[in-house]
Amino acid sequence: MSEVRVRDLVFAYAGPPVLDGIDLDVASGSLTSLIGPSGCGKTTLLRLLAGFERPSAGQILLGDREVAGARFVPADRRRIGIVPQEGALFPHLRVADNVGFALPRRARDREARIAELLDLIGLAGYGDRYPRELSGGQQQRVALARALAPRPDVVLLDEPFASLDASTRHEVRREVRRALHEEQATALMVTHDREEALSVADQVVVLGGGRVAQAGRPEEVYRRPATAAVATLLGRASLLPVLHQTATSVVCALGEAPVGSSAAANGPAAVLVRPEQVLLTPARAGEEAAAVVLDAELLGPVWRVRLQAAEHVVEAAVSITSAIPEVGSRTHTHLVGTVHLVPAVSRGAGES
Numbered sequence: 001m002s003e004v005r006v007r008d009l010v011f012a013y014a015g016p017p018v019l020d021g022i023d024l025d026v027a028s029g030s031l032t033s034l035i036g037p038s039g040c041g042k043t044t045l046l047r048l049l050a051g052f053e054r055p056s057a058g059q060i061l062l063g064d065r066e067v068a069g070a071r072f073v074p075a076d077r078r079r080i081g082i083v084p085q086e087g088a089l090f091p092h093l094r095v096a097d098n099v100g101f102a103l104p105r106r107a108r109d110r111e112a113r114i115a116e117l118l119d120l121i122g123l124a125g126y127g128d129r130y131p132r133e134l135s136g137g138q139q140q141r142v143a144l145a146r147a148l149a150p151r152p153d154v155v156l157l158d159e160p161f162a163s164l165d166a167s168t169r170h171e172v173r174r175e176v177r178r179a180l181h182e183e184q185a186t187a188l189m190v191t192h193d194r195e196e197a198l199s200v201a202d203q204v205v206v207l208g209g210g211r212v213a214q215a216g217r218p219e220e221v222y223r224r225p226a227t228a229a230v231a232t233l234l235g236r237a238s239l240l241p242v243l244h245q246t247a248t249s250v251v252c253a254l255g256e257a258p259v260g261s262s263a264a265a266n267g268p269a270a271v272l273v274r275p276e277q278v279l280l281t282p283a284r285a286g287e288e289a290a291a292v293v294l295d296a297e298l299l300g301p302v303w304r305v306r307l308q309a310a311e312h313v314v315e316a317a318v319s320i321t322s323a324i325p326e327v328g329s330r331t332h333t334h335l336v337g338t339v340h341l342v343p344a345v346s347r348g349a350g351e352s
């Protein structure tokens with residue numbers, strides 16, 4: 001499998017550029033998830049990588065091979081495997097023939113490769129079935145096997161789990177990740193789902209405004225987002241003004257916390273507070289406290305508690321095993337661990 005390199009890629013359909021200077025690296029044998037607001041150009045970028053569109057400017061390299069730039073290699077000569085959202089299998093072909101579709105009919109190792117892939121996706125023995133006899137999750141695994149069969153240089157997955165229900169989704173994405181790793185596939189996956197983007201990938205790339213807003217390891221982009229927009233795209237977040245700052249700590253409406261990192265070295269900053277960082281201690285009768293409980297919503301393992309702290313509404317995640325904070329009650333707040341600072345945006349713009 002090859003690494004993918006994209007340099008200063010520009011693309012426009014008819015009006016202004018949808019992609020306006022994309023730089024991207026995907027290491028050989030790794031999985032990158034691509035996430036961004038709706039309409040930011042994720043699918044367009046996949047189409048450019050696949051060779052379905054020609055860039056207006058810039059370069060795409062698969063390994064050492066330039067496929068777009070000074071020259072243009074068409075889609076059928078790029079050695080790229082594609083896993084679309086759903087409905088990708090040929091309904092009239094059995095599972096084995098779907099998997100072997102891109103393998104030459106007379107190839108000596110055709111049957112062995114099909115068997116190997118069915119085994120890889122946990123569907124050994126399903127080769128004689130038709131797609132309609134499989135569940136949605138099994139169909140998506142077959143679509144992956146079909147994309148991997150000819151040992152492509154790169155695999156592109158366009159929201160491959162979007163049509164699956166929540167419980168199947170978890171299992172199928174774990175399976176797909178394992179299969180991609182076992183095949184040492186270089187893969188790029190578009191997703192709308194922040195949890196999916198963070199949980200399956202070696203690298204998360206966030207698109208916004210036609211460019212790469214941030215690229216990094218999942219934990220890095222979640223914990224140390226470059227901007228308020230990246231922070232809120234990847235998880236629940238409150239962005240609070242800095243009330244006071246020393247060399248090592250900040251004070252905000254929820255109290256004081258040490259600063260762990262900052263993406264706002266050159267200007268005004270906001271404090272990024274994730275719900276899981278906010279610890280609540282109910283105030284005793286008559287005691288002054290920083291926040292008032294507005295409401296609480298059960299999400300399963302945690303309560304999502306909304307608090308009013310000064311003029312800000314802030315979210316806290318309270319474990320189901322703790323006491324439920326009473327609506328209207330006052331509570332002390334404590335920030336767990338260090339906080340990260342992002343460049344301040346106009347009020348309300350980055351809150352979720």
Ligand SMILES: Nc1ncnc2c1ncn2[C@@H]1O[C@H](COP(=O)(O)OP(=O)(O)OP(=O)(O)O)[C@@H](O)[C@H]1O
Nearest residue numbers: 013014018036037038039040041042043044045192
């Ligand atoms: N064939 C097309 N012709 C003209 N404009 C298009 C075409 N396809 C997409 N666009 C526009 O290009 C922009 C990017 O679309 P794209 O589908 O790549 O975004 P996306 O990030 O994948 O969106 P979503 O998350 O909603 O699937 C959008 O504004 C879209 O309306």
